[in-house]
Amino acid sequence: MSLREVLQALVTSEPFERLILERARPIVARADAGQDFLLAGLAVALDAPLMVVTPGPREAEELASEIGAYLGPEAVALLPAWDALPYEGMDPAPEVAARRADALRRLRTTVGPFVLVAPYLAAMQLVPPTLGTVPPLQLAAGVESAPDMLAERLSDLGYVRVDVVEHRGEFAVRGGVVDVFPGIARRPARLEYWGDEIERLREFSPSTQLSTKEMGAIEVSPVRELLPDDELRSIAARRAPEMPDRLRDGLQRLADGLRFEGADTLAPFLFDHMSTPGELLPAGSWVVLTQAQRTLQRAAHTHVEAEALAAAIDWPGPTMLAPLEAAIEGHVQLRLSEFTEGIDLAISGWGTAEGNPGELANRLECASAAGTRIVLVGRGHGSLQRAAEVVGDLPVERIEAPLASGFLF
Template sequence: MKLAGLLPAVLGDPALARVRDRARGAGPESDGLDLTAPAALRPFVVAAVASEQGAQRPVLAVTATSREADDLAAALGSLIPADRVAVFPAWETLPHERLSPRSDTVGRRLAVLRRLAHPEGSPLRVVVAPVRSVLQPLLKRLGDLEPVELRPGAEAALEDVARRLTDMAYARVDLVTKRGEYAVRGGILDVFPPTDEHPSRVEFWGDEVEEIRTFAVADQRTIEAVQHLWAPPCRELLLTPEVRQRAAELALKHPELDEILEKLAEGIPVEGMESLAPALLDGTDSMELLLHTMPAGTHVLLSDPERIRTRAHDLVRTSDEFLEASWAAAAVGARPRSTSAPPPSRPWQRYAVPQPTWGCPGGRCPRSA
């Protein structure tokens, strides 16, 4: 249901009109605003800042939980164009766990970062993120990772496309059944992008894409023809030659981690390899926060700041407890294989500690209801 027609009437309220006017301002007095209002008003507050009828500013809306983020994004889709709103989901795992996030979660995150880094066409106006995803460091330049894009009639060599999918952490299988898999049979490529509801079947005629169709996993039958395939990477840490070389070097220095590092050195993705990202790249210099990827002039709106603060401190405390436990296990000679593994060097992949002095791009970070 579209409710965009309500915005002009709602913005007639003096309090919301003040929010809009403060968001439009460029002076230091626009840097902070505390607004007390019912929870149901939150979508209207965000729309007052982001919409064309409002201040027309990019917004990062932070919530305490993932469910609240999904609910807020769904409500915003009825007030402003839904394609201008995106949820930036959090990993289902702790940053240092020997478990990797699901490929569909990674795909959604990379899709948002790609649109933030390359806003041509329809730039995002609102990114809704649970505090867990705001605190977790990201590898820099994830938004510059190029997806595989195919259209009927386009020139593309099947072998090159398959090689790119492998480099992007897709698993080559005989029959595609899960997201993040692809299969090649003659001149046909089946691929299941992590952001799609159904896999796609791409038919090649030589080096030309002849047809693209989605199909059902259960019986492999065609669903419908489509005009575009967009397949982002399945992992946030890709096994580039530089990463593989660094993994081989670390395996010699840290034999307690050779189970993971030797596979990474051979180009084989393993569960939990993301926990070693700082060690495999340039330490904390290779990391950034979601805040740093937002465009200049972004306004940060905190939905229930006290709950967000409590949730943030709980996340940091839990993460540190699990991390210290894994280090203690390693110190007595244990080699945790299925839960957490100590990284080979500090600083490690972990949540950022929330600071009251954190700023946001453009220097304007009003707080929300």
């Protein structure tokens, strides 16, 4: 069995039906544990994209991984925030830009259950209308793409040509060999050519430059949010003279086809309209705020800081950070509370049983005697085996999946 099958118990339950039919806006609900279970079930029940906003990047990463255990990695995407406020003149790291492009591309194209998980800052930031519209390069053995042509395409996606590839967003060309480190790959890839055709792909270590294993194919996503074409360069040249010195220079360099730190922050001066990620959701979509009170408080504080910074540097363009509530308006909003308020979804944690094998075994025995269905989940085969020793002869279903903690429902 799979964890996705377990979701049916939630979707057909009375508390969940109350949640779906609730007419109050925003909807407030309480789930002491199992938020990954709840959100995956909500996406399945709605059969549509769902956006989840968390109080920070760590919570977003953990939640995306756990929702993926239920729905599969193809049905969930993490939208990370920039490492700095957009007024500070710093581009996002290549990995961040690549993940953002990948997440919004999948949001635009996926049909059916899909969960976009974003820390509050990512949900507030306006994005260029082109972000997520450029498809990644698909490279595999047998594909014809001459090294010089591939180098040009990689440059267009924001990759930087170097002598030795060590970091994401870099590539190198040495005769019939092209090394590239895709923005969201674990390790770089080495493409070996026979003429203009890719003959073999191998993963290699950036520290030793030695190949480690064969690869079937790789996907190379953009590593810059702003990918200027002739039209955007023309707009930059036209608007540069109207800007203050610090922005005039940047726009002129963009018009000249140059890449430089801070180029992505110039997007508001090139597009007439930029939207928040929430605006890209289909009509009728749901937006869920986890730890709602904390998320809203942090978002409000960050927005005040950003506005103060924009005023201090005399920012001449439109705002790049919307208030969180404005960024997600127009959708059904569900706020998950840490307190005793809202709809009780009857999902609770293990409490003191966590980390206590004896107490855990006793509770499971009582639950089994009461007719409760027990699903034992472990990150790997070894973890499941150790857990099975604690459970003993109790009737349990075993699933290997990366869940951080259990719950009762």
